[in-house]
Amino acid sequence: MAKMPIFFAPVIEDMALLIVPAISLFEVFKRVLQQRAENDALRAVALMQQGRVIALDESLALSAAKLSFELKLPMADSLILSTARTHAAVLWTQDDDFSGIQGVQYIQKIS
Numbered sequence: 356m357a358k359m360p361i362f363f364a365p366v367i368e369d370m371a372l373l374i375v376p377a378i379s380l381f382e383v384f385k386r387v388l389q390q391r392a393e394n395d396a397l398r399a400v401a402l403m404q405q406g407r408v409i410a411l412d413e414s415l416a417l418s419a420a421k422l423s424f425e426l427k428l429p430m431a432d433s434l435i436l437s438t439a440r441t442h443a444a445v446l447w448t449q450d451d452d453f454s455g456i457q458g459v460q461y462i463q464k465i466s
Contacts, residue, residue, distance in 0.1 A: 362447075362462050363447060366445075366447050367402075370405045370406050372444075373405070373406030373407065374406060374407055374409055374438065374439065374442050374444045375403050375404070375406045375407065375408045375409065376408075376409050376411075376434055376435045376438035376439075377408055377409060377410050377411055378411065378431050378434045378435060379403065379435060380400045380403060380404070380408065381431075382431060383396075383399050383400055383403060384396045384397075384399065384400050387399045409438050409441075409442065411434065414441075415434070415437055415438060415441060416434075418437040418440075418441065419433040419434040419436070419437035419438075420433070422436055422437050422440075426456065428452060429452065432450065432452050432453065436453070436456065436458070436459070439458060439459075440458055445458060445459070445460050446458060446459045446460065447459075447460045448460070448461055448462075449461070449462055449463065449464045451463070451464075
């Protein structure tokens with residue numbers, strides 16, 4: 356499996372503080388499955404599940420819908436951002452959809 360960029364290491368390694376939106380499990384599993392074997396995808400989400408997985412509930416869904424409308428974000432991105440904000444967490448990402456959004460630590464991908 357590809358190595359995680361160094362900028363993510365401190366966040367991912369602090370499992371006690373790691374918040375993982377349930378939809379992120381879907382996104383990572385699908386992406387790794389597209390690029391590698393199912394066992395690699397299962398290992399990736401198993402690591403993520405060492406953090407605190409946050410399920411989608413009614414409040415989070417409505418909060419995400421509002422963010423999606425206000426920031427013109429896709430559904431999954433708005434759910435991820437809403438989860439971070441609900442739990443007073445910083446969202447760490449290389450997804451340029453999040454560039455310039457408050458509460459997001461965005462680092463551009465290096466090609």
